[in-house]
Amino acid sequence: MSSIDDTTGSLPDEWRVELPTFEGPLDLLLHLVKINEVELTDIPVALICDQFHQYLQLMEELDLDIAAEYIYEAALLIHLKSRMLLPRGASTGEEGEEDPRQELVQRLIEHQRMKDAAQTLAEVDVLRQGLWTRRQQRIPGPDPEESIDLGEVSLYDLLGALRQVLVRYEHEHPPPWHILRETFSVRDQFERLMDRMQPEHPLDLLDDLRTRTCRAEAVATFLAILELARLRLVKLHQTENGELLLYRTGREVQPYELEAIQG
């Protein structure tokens, strides 16, 4: 599979099944060097250049977007291919003249090195993600602001600080609360007292009034008791030591009576 079918100008069939995704044109070039089993130091430029272009054609056929980087690299390869056609050393006659491929080779070697280094970092990254340290905690004492090492402060620290300020501002300046005046209706108190009272069991009026939350509620309760008495639902009795007791009568409250009470 070292050469390409010249009659059709297409890639060998086995290329069609696997279409690895490359991180970029240099990755693709390294791949081409590997599958052609050629030495990196002695790249057959014409062959690699043609295959590179055919790969781009394949990407086009598959409707993949070809990034500008590939096109740029393709242009470099054509330029290199043309330089390879020129007789070398013709002008100076020196043998040691630089191989035009030198720069490409250097880039590929460096790229491969960095890929390997990235692989090593990836392994360390996975392992070290598992390490936990003590979380940042407030050290008691004066504001540590004075001791900030400005050398380590980056733009992102500033942005982070600004975000903190905004969060704190919002926390300290919450939107205003609309406090509604509490209203107590006579009917509510009426119903509450009706629920509380059980037959044969008197209710201590002063005790009930004392446990109201505010004066307004106590007033509403008092008015409710007057209603209860008017409708003959309770009997009021004052004991010798001054307690006011409510006794439930046998009468049931009628719906229309309940309706009539102030809501």
Place this chain on the structure above:
Amino acid sequence: MTDRTEIEAVLEAVLFVSSEPVTRDRLMELFNDRDKPLVAEALETVLERYRPVAGRGISAEEVAGGVRLVTRPELNVYLRKFFEVTGRSRLSLAALETLAIIAYRQPITGPEIQELRGVSSSGVLKTLLERRLVKISGRKKVVGKPFLYRTTREFLMHFGLESLQDLPPLEEFEESFGSIEAEPS
């Protein structure tokens, strides 16, 4: 003269409370000049005490020019469960490649990184800056004055390096390409 065991106790306490690596110099500052030889010894004792061994959850590590206490990596799964941590923010291959280039070739500009990777790196550079693994350290005095990038102290801490000299040596040319023949076609 401070008692040796007292010094050990102090060092252990400082390491326990610190969330960042503490340099030896900072530890030394806590004591008188004449105690300093003892401090160095005491620190070794404390480090020995916190060597990673079975049955202990915490170990001391020397990283980014300092000393700190960390949990053992094998315990990660339990800590994640306890603190209800879900999902992980692993670096992408592109980010790691860019990070490797900056680590080994710093200071380096964005265009130079792009030249080495063959693709644009502005997106991953942003990620690396946000994660504080790299920082901008000035501009190169060439046309366009591009930013120069360097790795940060966080980078050393995250990868467990004492300094940039501890980066693993780059693979040699032969090692990377020696296996070309063996590559299945």
